[in-house]
Amino acid sequence: MNKTSLLVKKENRWFETTIEFVIKSVASLSIILIFLIFLFVFRESFSLFQSKNSTVSTQVYSAPKVYNPESGTLKVKEALKKESSKTSITVWDTFFDSVWQPVGDNPKYGVLPLLIGTLKVTLIALLIGAPLGILAAICTSFFISAKWRNIIKPAIELLASMPSVVIGFFCLIIIASLTKDLFGLDLRLNALVGGIGLAIAIIPIIFTITDDALQTVPKTLREASLALGATEWQTAFKVMLPAATPGVFSAVLLGFGRAFGETMIALMATGNAALISMNPAGSVRTLAATIGAEMGEVIWGSDHYGILFLLGSILFLISFGINIVLEFYIKTRLLQKIQGKVG
């Protein structure tokens, strides 16, 4: 294609090279942005790694008081009392503790309950969402007519465009009461309600990617299986699904990433108590919800502020790690599986 430019007048060629350079520079912005995101989110937690004498910014950003729907009480904005950066204990002493209590005279920044809480809700979401998403994809791929497929697929995709705050609201008002009555739970808002909400958010993702994966499996496999006398369901479950395993795996992994980092649903539906327990009906506080809830009332530049950015860096690194696994492991495996072993 570049050969055509030989015919072009000289000034035009100069113009073309400039334009191409500009376009290339703008295109590289995505790469730069990924770096900047990590750099600047991590940078704000730098103060944690430095000596304690750094001056704390006095800028206070006011946000609405946190209302606790369980007890009906307003939490006093304790963050506005002076953050105890003068105490001799550094944040690292409490970092791996089991208590997250960032406000007060003796703040504790134990990340463990947040991490366990996040994993618990994510697991519940995957246990509900992954089977539903995968089975629904199998159904629309093999067991129903094209007419129905053309209705159901866009409908599930429409679910993907549902804002997470709306899903959170739905959980808060409807699902919470429903599960409470159904299972006789003590708390309205708990890990189960949050997990159901996150499942609603990840079902469309898992469905769409599984469906894509099933579509890319060569049609010849299906025909061969049917020709050998296998029934439709045997073909779908024993031939097509195994052939699409890498795709299904990446669907579940992306669903995991979405549920792990989802803020609004977790913030509105899980109850937000930082407890360590294995009880699915207990209240949990996730990493993302902690940032969402506390960032508004924190003193900019304080230890607490730094810790919240550190949590953000952790979330970033996990999502980035998932993407690296997808890029370098699954995509190559998928190709091998379709082109090499099977095809």
Added chain:
Amino acid sequence: MDATNITSPIQQNKKLIGFFAVASTIFAVVVVLGLLLTMLGNFVIEGVPGLSWDFITQAPRNNNQEGGIFPAIYGTTLLVLTMTMLGVPIGTITAIYLNEYANPNSFFSRLILFAVNSLAGVPSIVFGLFGVGFFIQFFGAGLDSLFNPSKVIWGQPAIIWASATLAVLTLPVVIISVNEALRSVPVSLREASLALGATKFQTIWKIVLPNSLTGILTGSILAIGRGAGEVAPIIFVGAVYSMPGLPNKLNDQFMHLGYHLFVLSTQSPNVEKTIPIQFATTLVLLLLTFVLSLTAIIIRSRLTKQLQG
């Protein structure tokens, strides 16, 4: 199929398994669609009574417990429009590079695609932190210290920073859908243009772009639909619970439909009383995002049908 006529117990068993396998997949579809319909039905039934002309055009009264949500609608609209102006050009140019200039197997273009995929996977709350760390604390505060060291004008939460944050968040959406649209422009059109002596950029500007306008539109609509519904990234980058008047400068704060719903349903002192307002707000937010997404889905399916002939 004829083999099944001789029914041994084992084959009957297999038939049963097959029935349950198929039934389970249909059950999954019914559950998912049921969820969608329950949600929509609930929002429509509970939300419609709260909708009125006053609700859409009036400002909230009495600490957001009465009145309308006009400032939130206005703020959301302004936010996504600014976001579109910032994000769509960048996304379109990136897609043009990937599709028209780059060698798809080159390291650089694969790196860009990897970055785009990574951006799409970053949790939305992290974008909010990025907005605080980069746009407000670094960029805004930097502008302040350069031009007016004594005052805080740009180094604070504002609608421009929220728009910029959302533009970064929706960048992958734009890039991926514009890329699809560019790919759907037949190669023969490009070849004809080049053969007639047009330069590469002339071809892109006069042939490729006009032919992929619908795709760019779809990308913008999808980005707006996504951006309008995101609350987590803007909570601390400029959204406020209530404010006097409307935002009229780029460094003003703003009210937002999603944030309004969040505060009303979880943080207001009288949650029960405002439930009708909450449902009506949900309905307005859903109308905004759903109508946009639905338009994009319809345009897209028309586009693919055109392609398939």
